[in-house]
Amino acid sequence: MSVNHKSSAILILAVCLILTIILCLSYIPMWKYDLIVPGPGVTRVAWLSDYVPELKGSLADTRVFILEGQEPGANILVLSGHHADEPGGWMSGMVLVEKAQVKTGKLVVIPQANNSGFTHNYPQEAHAQFISIPRPDGTSRRYRHGSRTGNSAEHWPDPEVFIQYPSGQKLSGDEVRNLNRAYPGRLNGTFTERIAYGIQMVVRNEQIDLQMDMHEAQPEYPFVNAVSAHPAAEELASLASLGMQTHDLDLGVELSPATFRGLSNREMGDAVSGLMAVTMETANTEQGKIRGITDDLLAVQGQDAFYVAAAKLGNLFVPYDEGGWPLKRRVGRHLTAFKELALALQDLSGKPFDIANVPDYYELVANDVGYYLNPINEKVSDPGYQSYPGIWRLFSKTSSQDRS
Amino acid sequence: MPPTYLIVMALYTVLTAYILYLVISNMLRSRDVWEQIMAVFVIVPLFMRLIFIK
Numbered sequence: 493m494s495v496n497h498k499s500s501a502i503l504i505l506a507v508c509l510i511l512t513i514i515l516c517l518s519y520i521p522m523w524k525y526d527l528i529v530p531g532p533g534v535t536r537v538a539w540l541s542d543y544v545p546e547l548k549g550s551l552a553d554t555r556v557f558i559l560e561g562q563e564p565g566a567n568i569l570v571l572s573g574h575h576a577d578e579p580g581g582w583m584s585g586m587v588l589v590e591k592a593q594v595k596t597g598k599l600v601v602i603p604q605a606n607n608s609g610f611t612h613n614y615p616q617e618a619h620a621q622f623i624s625i626p627r628p629d630g631t632s633r634r635y636r637h638g639s640r641t642g643n644s645a646e647h648w649p650d651p652e653v654f655i656q657y658p659s660g661q662k663l664s665g666d667e668v669r670n671l672n673r674a675y676p677g678r679l680n681g682t683f684t685e686r687i688a689y690g691i692q693m694v695v696r697n698e699q700i701d702l703q704m705d706m707h708e709a710q711p712e713y714p715f716v717n718a719v720s721a722h723p724a725a726e727e728l729a730s731l732a733s734l735g736m737q738t739h740d741l742d743l744g745v746e747l748s749p750a751t752f753r754g755l756s757n758r759e760m761g762d763a764v765s766g767l768m769a770v771t772m773e774t775a776n777t778e779q780g781k782i783r784g785i786t787d788d789l790l791a792v793q794g795q796d797a798f799y800v801a802a803a804k805l806g807n808l809f810v811p812y813d814e815g816g817w818p819l820k821r822r823v824g825r826h827l828t829a830f831k832e833l834a835l836a837l838q839d840l841s842g843k844p845f846d847i848a849n850v851p852d853y854y855e856l857v858a859n860d861v862g863y864y865l866n867p868i869n870e871k872v873s874d875p876g877y878q879s880y881p882g883i884w885r886l887f888s889k890t891s892s893q894d895r896s
Numbered sequence: 897m898p899p900t901y902l903i904v905m906a907l908y909t910v911l912t913a914y915i916l917y918l919v920i921s922n923m924l925r926s927r928d929v930w931e932q933i934m935a936v937f938v939i940v941p942l943f944m945r946l947i948f949i950k
Contacts, residue, residue: 498924501923501924501926504932504933505920505939508936508939508943516949612950644950645948645949645950646948647901648905648908649905681899681901686899882905
């Protein structure tokens with residue numbers, strides 16, 4: 493081709509620059525923290541860096557909502573958003589923050605446990621960057637829809653093999669950014685281990701009795717619509733499963749395997765004496781590997797014709813029809829299980845825990861998720877951009893007084 | 897003393913900058929326009945990594 497090679501090179505460099513700017517502008521809005529409208533039950537909003545100051549100014553920093561009752565009782569921690577591509581998990585945490593009111597005991601909610609995971613998408617999954625939840629008044633609430641793992645702009649490169657601390661178990665390299673493989677964490681460890689360490693400090697400082705971790709999994713995954721319990725929480729999970737039967741909901745119970753390390757329930761249950769720790773899973777179509785069109789609607793509506801066909805062939809571990817597994821059913825399952833686990837905790841520990849305004853499965857199916865999210869009003873301050881990855885963290889807000 | 901992972905990340909950032917320098921300087925010398933076009937697929941992601949966007 494007879495072209496001036498210098499001119500073509502400069503032209504292509506200019507194209508590179510334009511493409512880079514366009515792509516950067518599409519990623520950077522995901523660094524902005526989601527707007528969460530705390531309900532009247534929230535008595536204090538803290539940050540993970542209030543427990544571990546070393547996390548300040550990094551994408552690891554995330555909000556910790558505390559709902560304290562008037563009387564002391566059991567202390568419960570709800571973790572969600574370990575995996576930011578599991579909206580049924582983190583939306584359950586959001587509903588608790590925006591609607592629940594604790595009368596006796598204390599509820600601590602970290603709805604976006606791995607904030608770093610919310611700042612980017614998982615490669616090659618074609619997931620939407622944002623999802624919108626419609627409210628009954630015609631408005632909608634918009635949330636980031638992130639990745640299973642933390643942002644590689646904050647922590648890279650991944651090793652060929654991730655060696656889990658402290659077990660020494662070998663896992664695939666990108667699991668080094670998976671918060672649910674990083675427990676119990678350590679302050680001088682990897683970026684993700686530092687987040688896990690921060691959550692461990694929340695558990696210790698808030699004297700948590702029960703830790704619930706809300707997740708989702710693909711419908712073809714054997715462990716779904718189920719709870720995985722640390723041995724110390726086995727009886728608690730069994731009682732909650734029986735309680736779910738009274739709502740005509742099945743909840744499988746499995747013991748967290750001693751040979752699979754780094755999980756929140758297994759490691760925190762081992763590390764913190766007296767803590768009961770469980771992990772819950774619901775069925776999320778958009779995580780499934782045989783799904784069809786992947787867009788923001790799939791995350792919310794959870795309907796996919798390929799999964800209907802797979803269910804007819806008996807290849808799934810959950811019932812699946814044309815209605816699919818919409819977000820309202822998944823959040824409904826998590827919150828009903830939350831209430832049953834809290835009841836079981838009272839029975840086993842003797843510590844009272846009284847909470848109101850937590851919708852159950854049938855209320856969520858009837859009203860949908862948006863009904864349980866607060867409207868955005870002028871009193872709610874937008875957290876905006878609090879922290880940035882890499883060298884950009886020099887521009888992060890460094891003082892907690894700056895935070896809203 | 898920053899955590900080890902930050903030191904490793906800084907070293908790889910220097911490596912990324914060096915690879916970018918090699919690719920761009922090679923592209924400016926190349927007389928094959930298709931080779932120059934293919935460089936887009938290296939330059940854009942590496943530049944985004946260099947400036948910690950993705």
